[in-house]
Amino acid sequence: MYFKDHTYYNYYVNKPLEMIINIGWLSYEHFYEMGDTEPEFIEKLTEIIINDDFYDYKFNRIRCNTSCRLCKESILQPYINKKRNALMDMPLGFCELLIPSQVNNQYYASPGLILHYIRDHYYKPPQEYIDSVMALDLTQPFNAQDCFDFVRESNQVKLR
Ligand SMILES: [Zn+2]
Structure with a gap:
């Protein structure tokens, strides 16, 4: 699914959600911003994706692993599962990420593949997205699915 950066979230809902902004829904048919990003940002984004214990920034999980829209590969992120004390693989194409914006009271929605x-693929997300990820306090609990459902229901937006 392709959505231009900064458009309102409109994925499987009956009308756009103005509180949720699309970031990183790339497609090979569309130009995207490229450039280097700081290793600290990639590290923090990885941390957010592989952990879902105390905080959980993932929502709309699906059972299959959607492949990359650019290279068509199924992408797995290796990580240490602390509960099982084992090296495991996290599929990046099975969920979306919801990041609270530091700029205003909106959220950013991205595919899990944004990390890949x-x-x-050298995608450079908007600076406000990078700043918002870097500003997340990972000592605080967060539940992306509850948050998404609340925004959706309070705006009387239904799932399609
Ligand atoms: Zn790819």
Whole structure:
């Protein structure tokens, strides 16, 4: 699914959600911003994706692993599962990420594959997205699915 950066979230809902902004929904048919990003940003984004214990920034999980829109590969992110004390693989194409904006009271919605787009396809997300990820306090609990459902229901937006 392709959405231009900074458009209102409109994925499987009956009308756009103005509180949720699309970031990083790339497609090979569309130009995207490229450039280097700081290793600290990639590290923090990885941390957010592989952890979902105390905080959980992932929502709209699906059972299959959607492949990359650019290289068509299924992307797995290796990580240490602390509960099982084992090296495991996290599929990046099975969920979306919801990041609270530091600029205003909106949220950014991205595919889990955004990590792969940044790291392997040199996608450079808008600076406000980078700043918002860097500003996240990972000592605080967060539940992306509850947050998304609340925004959707309070705006009387239904799932399609
Ligand atoms: Zn790819």
